Amino acid sequence: xxxxxxxxxxxxxxxxxxxxxxxxxxxxxxxxxxxxxxxxxxxxxxxxxxxxxxxxxxxxxxxxxxxxxxxxxxxxxxxxxxxxxxxxxxxxxxxxxxxxxxxxxxxxxxxxxxxxxxxxxxxxxxxxxxxxxxxxxxxxxxxxxxxxxxxxxxxxxxxxxxxxxxxxxxxxxxxxxxxxxxxxxxxxxxxxxxxxxxxxxxxxxxxxxxxxxxxxxxxxxxxxxxxxxxxxxxxxxxxxxxxxxxxxxxxxxxxxxxxxxxxxxxxxxxxxxxxxx
Amino acid sequence: xxxxxxxxxxxxxxxxxxxxxxxxxxxxxxxxxxxxxxxxxxxxxxxxxxxxxxxxxxxxxxxxxxxxxxxxxxxxxxxxxxxxxxxxxxxxxxxxxxxxxxxxxxxxxxxxxxxxxxxxxxxxxxxxxxxxxxxxxxxxxxxxxxxxxxxxxxxxxxxxxxxxxxxxxxxxxxxxxxxxxxxxxxxxxxxxxxxxxxxxxxxxxxxxxxxxxxxxxxxxxxxxxxxxxxxxxxxxxxxxxxxxxxxxxxxxxxxxxxxxxxxxxxxxxxxxxxxxxxxxxxxxxxxxxxxxxxxxxxxxxxxxxxxxxxxxxxxxxxxxxxxxxxxxxxxxx
Numbered sequence: 001x002x003x004x005x006x007x008x009x010x011x012x013x014x015x016x017x018x019x020x021x022x023x024x025x026x027x028x029x030x031x032x033x034x035x036x037x038x039x040x041x042x043x044x045x046x047x048x049x050x051x052x053x054x055x056x057x058x059x060x061x062x063x064x065x066x067x068x069x070x071x072x073x074x075x076x077x078x079x080x081x082x083x084x085x086x087x088x089x090x091x092x093x094x095x096x097x098x099x100x101x102x103x104x105x106x107x108x109x110x111x112x113x114x115x116x117x118x119x120x121x122x123x124x125x126x127x128x129x130x131x132x133x134x135x136x137x138x139x140x141x142x143x144x145x146x147x148x149x150x151x152x153x154x155x156x157x158x159x160x161x162x163x164x165x166x167x168x169x170x171x172x173x174x175x176x177x178x179x180x181x182x183x184x185x186x187x188x189x190x191x192x193x194x195x196x197x198x199x200x201x202x203x204x205x206x207x208x209x210x211x212x213x214x215x216x217x218x219x220x221x222x223x224x225x226x227x228x229x230x231x232x233x234x235x236x237x238x239x240x241x242x243x244x245x246x247x248x249x250x251x252x253x254x255x256x257x258x259x260x261x262x263x264x265x266x267x268x269x270x271x272x273x274x275x276x277x
Numbered sequence: 278x279x280x281x282x283x284x285x286x287x288x289x290x291x292x293x294x295x296x297x298x299x300x301x302x303x304x305x306x307x308x309x310x311x312x313x314x315x316x317x318x319x320x321x322x323x324x325x326x327x328x329x330x331x332x333x334x335x336x337x338x339x340x341x342x343x344x345x346x347x348x349x350x351x352x353x354x355x356x357x358x359x360x361x362x363x364x365x366x367x368x369x370x371x372x373x374x375x376x377x378x379x380x381x382x383x384x385x386x387x388x389x390x391x392x393x394x395x396x397x398x399x400x401x402x403x404x405x406x407x408x409x410x411x412x413x414x415x416x417x418x419x420x421x422x423x424x425x426x427x428x429x430x431x432x433x434x435x436x437x438x439x440x441x442x443x444x445x446x447x448x449x450x451x452x453x454x455x456x457x458x459x460x461x462x463x464x465x466x467x468x469x470x471x472x473x474x475x476x477x478x479x480x481x482x483x484x485x486x487x488x489x490x491x492x493x494x495x496x497x498x499x500x501x502x503x504x505x506x507x508x509x510x511x512x513x514x515x516x517x518x519x520x521x522x523x524x525x526x527x528x529x530x531x532x533x534x535x536x537x538x539x540x541x542x543x544x545x546x547x548x549x550x551x552x553x554x555x556x557x558x559x560x561x562x563x564x565x566x567x568x569x570x571x572x573x574x575x576x577x578x579x580x581x582x583x584x585x586x587x588x589x590x591x592x593x594x595x596x597x598x599x600x601x602x603x604x605x606x607x608x609x610x
Contacts, residue, residue: 084389087391087392090392091392091394094358094359112393127396127397127398127399127402128396128397129359129394129395129396129397130394130395130396131359131392131393131394132392132393132394133392134389134390134392
């Protein structure tokens with residue numbers, strides 16, 4: 001099992017740091033899946049996560065100037081590692097002024113992701129900083145939990161409003177109630193309601209063209225699809241989005257799940273929140 | 278310090294209003310009086326009560342160390358940022374060609390352990406670089422951070438004096454106005470190290486009077502802020518060793534941590550700085566060290582008697598020992 005990668009470009013490094021900081025806000029521990037073309041940050045929907053699941057994907061060639069991964073055997077070209085995101089995020093943050101960043105999988109006393117940063121110090125001599133982030137290798141038999149989630153057939157798909165606005169509203173609502181209702185319809189209306197009849201209405205959001213033609217044609221555009229979710233989980237998701245994404249879609253499966261599909265330039269993030277039970 | 282700080286808090290208003298500041302002690306009332314003579318005839322007086330105590334004195338000759346580095350605090354501060362605050366100890370590894378500051382733990386790490394970090398600093402970043410031999414010393418990170426904050430305020434370079442693991446290290450700042458020495462204990466490597474301290478300590482004792490003299494000189498040059506704060510002392514909650522005829526000296530157990538010789542003055546000491554250096558597992562080495570320290574203690578105390586007649590050697594006095602009453606050496610500075 002081998003993994004080595006290098007980032008030489010400052011902009012790419014900043015972007016990667018930003019991605020890891022964003023993911024660190026969404027989950028404490030998650031799985032990093034490294035395959036020849038992509039990097040995925042995965043949180044699978046176990047009870048420990050409160051049923052929330054996340055799938056974030058990025059194309060490695062948009063970030064790394066060198067990238068080499070070898071799995072356990074020839075046909076398994078991927079490696080799955082579990083790590084604490086805070087560690088990775090902290091290590092990358094030191095690299096804001098770095099000349100080069102190298103990441104590789106090592107096994108000193110235990111498996112680690114070694115991040116090696118070449119910093120340019122004030123006295124213009126370069127300094128090398130190395131971090132060993134402990135990781136746990138996930139064996140192949142558990143990989144079935146780490147598949148890309150299938151996008152559920154949703155009742156309503158709608159574009160989201162500015163996430164910062166949504167976040168400040170949900171934050172105020174959290175003081176009043178534990179769960180809130182997200183409802184949306186195909187006329188571009190999204191409502192966030194909590195039980196004491198406090199509601200926020202968003203209009204003219206627009207709906208993306210739906211995948212399954214026949215399902216949406218039967219649906220009355222005014223009819224709302226709704227799902228009850230835990231406010232904390234929604235808030236945690238929104239808090240991670242500092243920058244407004246290039247594209248943000250919310251898919252609601254009535255009374256089952258809400259699925260957020262975001263695209264930040266070249267990084268795609270999918271986040272599933274189950275209905276409150 | 279907590280009572281003194283609020284008195285000097287608003288630097289701006291002090292600079293604007295205060296013409297003169299007078300600080301004196303009134304020993305019969307056990308008070309330190311700080312008086313500000315301000316504009317418009319206003320006089321502000323602060324009375325701060327104190328309690329007599331005698332601090333631990335450290336015997337450590339920093340100039341005898343084979344390794345010395347002088348570095349700007351800013352550079353060290355950049356290194357310190359890399360370590361997470363949960364790190365208790367940090368290791369400084371030096372070779373004649375490079376200096377590495379790294380987090381010090383070799384145990385296999387699980388997911389929740391803190392990240393191992395290391396940073397190499399080239400010799401050209403130091404103002405002065407003298408390395409006798411390849412060495413790795415491990416010491417308390419919190420103390421280093423505290424000392425760095427202090428030195429950044431004074432903008433003076435920090436000198437690091439050290440030898441081998443187990444022997445104390447000194448971080449010193451030498452400015453025009455003040456000289457500060459922070460003596461830290463370092464983690465000892467193997468039990469075999471135990472053999473070196475005694476000769477070291479005895480020879481250091483002879484140098485002690487020199488050290489005391491140099492302190493005196495500093496106090497004559499006006500503002501003196503010589504602080505010998507024993508930084509990191511590993512103390513085991515062991516019962517005090519009582520030697521009825523001699524002074525009550527309590528040397529901390531040399532358990533996996535080399536410590537400078539501390540002469541404990543009085544049982545009434547208010548606090549002894551407790552270090553956050555965790556006790557590593559007790560191996561066979563530590564009992565060896567403990568036995569050893571008792572023997573060594575005997576050797577030191579026999580020499581001590583000669584020093585009782587010196588007025589400055591009021592360090593190791595037992596409050597209930599008749600001998601000290603006769604000596605007349607009291608705890609006044």
